[in-house]
Amino acid sequence: MNQSRTIILLITFILSGCSLPPKPFIPDPKGNNNYQEAIRYSRKYLNQFMKKTGTVGMAVAVIDSDKVVYSDGFGFADKATKRMVSDSTTFMVGSVTKIFTATAIMQLVEQGKVVLDSPITTYLPEFKIKSRFQARPITVRDLLTHESGLPSNILNGFYLGQGSYPGADTMYRMVPALFAEEYAANPPHTYFSYCNIGFSLLGNIVDRVSKRTYSGYIQDSIFARLGMKHSSVGFDDERVSGLFSKGYIKNKEELPFCIRDISAGEIVSSAADLSLFVKMLLAGGTLENRHILNEGTLDRMWTQQNGDVPLDFIQFGLAYWLSNITRIPERIVYHGGDIGPFHAMLMALPDKKLGVITLVNSEQGAEIPAIAGIKLLETFYEAKTGRKLPEPQNPKLPVVKLSGQRLNELSGFYQSIIGPTQAQIKGKDLVFSFFGKTVTLIPHSDSTFSPQYKLFGLIPIPLKMVRDMSIEIHIVGERTIAVVRLSGFIKILAEKIDPETPPKEWLARVGKYTIVNEREIVFANKENKKKNKTQNITLSYNSANKNLSLNGMSIKAISPTEAVTCGIGRNAGETVRVYMENGQEYLWAWGYSLKRSEIKTK
Numbered sequence: 001m002n003q004s005r006t007i008i009l010l011i012t013f014i015l016s017g018c019s020l021p022p023k024p025f026i027p028d029p030k031g032n033n034n035y036q037e038a039i040r041y042s043r044k045y046l047n048q049f050m051k052k053t054g055t056v057g058m059a060v061a062v063i064d065s066d067k068v069v070y071s072d073g074f075g076f077a078d079k080a081t082k083r084m085v086s087d088s089t090t091f092m093v094g095s096v097t098k099i100f101t102a103t104a105i106m107q108l109v110e111q112g113k114v115v116l117d118s119p120i121t122t123y124l125p126e127f128k129i130k131s132r133f134q135a136r137p138i139t140v141r142d143l144l145t146h147e148s149g150l151p152s153n154i155l156n157g158f159y160l161g162q163g164s165y166p167g168a169d170t171m172y173r174m175v176p177a178l179f180a181e182e183y184a185a186n187p188p189h190t191y192f193s194y195c196n197i198g199f200s201l202l203g204n205i206v207d208r209v210s211k212r213t214y215s216g217y218i219q220d221s222i223f224a225r226l227g228m229k230h231s232s233v234g235f236d237d238e239r240v241s242g243l244f245s246k247g248y249i250k251n252k253e254e255l256p257f258c259i260r261d262i263s264a265g266e267i268v269s270s271a272a273d274l275s276l277f278v279k280m281l282l283a284g285g286t287l288e289n290r291h292i293l294n295e296g297t298l299d300r301m302w303t304q305q306n307g308d309v310p311l312d313f314i315q316f317g318l319a320y321w322l323s324n325i326t327r328i329p330e331r332i333v334y335h336g337g338d339i340g341p342f343h344a345m346l347m348a349l350p351d352k353k354l355g356v357i358t359l360v361n362s363e364q365g366a367e368i369p370a371i372a373g374i375k376l377l378e379t380f381y382e383a384k385t386g387r388k389l390p391e392p393q394n395p396k397l398p399v400v401k402l403s404g405q406r407l408n409e410l411s412g413f414y415q416s417i418i419g420p421t422q423a424q425i426k427g428k429d430l431v432f433s434f435f436g437k438t439v440t441l442i443p444h445s446d447s448t449f450s451p452q453y454k455l456f457g458l459i460p461i462p463l464k465m466v467r468d469m470s471i472e473i474h475i476v477g478e479r480t481i482a483v484v485r486l487s488g489f490i491k492i493l494a495e496k497i498d499p500e501t502p503p504k505e506w507l508a509r510v511g512k513y514t515i516v517n518e519r520e521i522v523f524a525n526k527e528n529k530k531k532n533k534t535q536n537i538t539l540s541y542n543s544a545n546k547n548l549s550l551n552g553m554s555i556k557a558i559s560p561t562e563a564v565t566c567g568i569g570r571n572a573g574e575t576v577r578v579y580m581e582n583g584q585e586y587l588w589a590w591g592y593s594l595k596r597s598e599i600k601t602k
Contacts (some may be wrong), residue, residue, distance in 0.1 A: 027382040038383035055365030056248040057085040059271040063355040077245040087272040090240040094337025097267040102319030116141040129179040135187035143198040149186035156591030161522030164236040165258040172378030185573030191311035196264040203263025228273040245361040247341040278355035303510040325488030327389045345369035395445040416494035485528040495568040499546035502549035505560040
């Protein structure tokens with residue numbers, strides 16, 4: 001899971017007016033690991049959440065030390081046959097895969113076969129990438145922390161097909177060579193930028209160093225060693241296929257996609273099997289004398305790696321998120337996964353020996369793993385300790401008046417994680433177009449705000465859950481960065497940019513483009529092909545705000561033949577370039593070769 005998606009889902013959930021008001025859970029003051037009431041409460045809460053979202057199927061598990069203290073299945077793994085979800089039902093777990101990839105890398109580190117701070121070319125000598133920066137080489141550590149400065153994805157070829165795809169388990173081997181046509185987005189260790197393609201390179205390192213396929217290594221060195229009998233890399237393996245849940249968008253079946261970057265998101269597992277992995281984590285790397293990692297290695301993975309980076313506002317370890325997203329005053333490690341229509345979350349409190357797994361099979365339940373996972377972890381923590389967690393205080397913050405100079409500094413054009421937007425001054429207020437809603441930013445300091453939504457722009461609407469949300473606008477060096485904090489989640493929301501009239505060469509290129517090198521994707525049917533196939537890509541220019549954009553992403557020309565995507569974080573800093581072939585001009589972006597198909601006319 002990338003945290004951008006989690007933030008978007010949570011904000012969408014809030015602004016849609018939905019809420020879940022279960023009665024508070026009251027723990028037994030004696031603690032004593034009495035989980036009966038916690039189980040009753042959780043089952044009621046989860047059933048309510050499923051009904052509100054229309055989720056078809058879900059599995060959960062709660063682990064205390066070496067025991068699964070709660071395991072449950074809800075709804076259907078297959079609606080047509082009425083097959084129910086159980087703890088053995090297998091789901092795609094998306095980016096939860098990344099912690100297995102990191103585990104494999106750290107096993108090789110322990111064996112002395114990989115060094116975290118070695119350049120990745122030590123293991124993948126064919127890797128080459130163009131760069132405009134005078135920077136040190138990209139290291140293995142940079143890949144694990146999402147601070148490599150690589151493009152976030154090479155989209156062309158990422159999706160292979162729906163259902164089984166011959167050779168999908170080795171397609172990742174083509175990835176190192178793909179970078180020869182790409183530019184670095186940033187110098188390494190500049191800021192956190194979630195990068196699937198970086199984890200594909202890590203899968204290649206596992207392959208190259210171990211002299212086994214990535215899937216073979218994961219199977220032998222993690223799954224088999226832990227007794228995870230119903231887990232695999234890919235959903236067509238016989239270990240998981242008979243137990244595999246169908247996927248759903250609303251009430252309609254949706255086949256999952258095979259992807260090229262399997263070490264970033266292709267593992268399939270069950271709540272029961274993932275519980276074994278969590279038990280290993282809570283036991284310090286060993287489960288019933290089956291060693292996976294040294295305890296010191298886990299501590300390294302759970303130690304913040306980016307505390308010295310001014311542009312980072314999150315805490316991240318080696319493939320683990322560390323920012324506390326709960327009310328629990330304990331160290332927390334976690335990772336989520338989204339590979340629609342499947343969604344997952346794995347969370348653990350290493351010092352309190354508690355872990356939670358949540359898995360869903362429906363796109364409409366995408367917010368469940370994060371929100372319900374937090375609720376389960378808090379509930380069972382209260383039950384284990386006998387201590388009621390304090391409710392958020394949310395004191396009434398003073399409202400301050402911003403100077404005209406400060407308002408001018410903060411207003412302007414921003415590139416957000418979902419597209420360009422503007423912060424504008426209206427009267428004495430700063431207003432922001434925010435996920436389809438125009439909100440007023442109520443200032444509590446010169447950089448901290450709470451959002452207020454006004455019906456018709458006039459009448460303030462109380463949104464109870466917005467009390468947990470704040471927006472911060474920071475000036476870091478020459479960059480103005482907007483950050484959203486919501487229920488513990490922290491995400492860079494947008495960066496202020498200063499659009500300027502592009503060179504005439506770029507203005508002349510405005511129009512629609514057709515992808516001419518798209519790797520063929522195998523779709524389940526014509527309807528899915530029409531829905532998912534990449535359509536024309538549009539280069540557009542808005543003369544009112546001087547914004548040049550490619551498919552909604554603002555780009556800034558840096559020469560007559562090169563431009564970079566604006567903003568900060570995922571997909572920012574990436575190069576769009578022009579090249580010639582047989583006298584024809586083409587654009588290159590995200591691994592796609594784009595040929596002009598339509599010229600925009602006035």
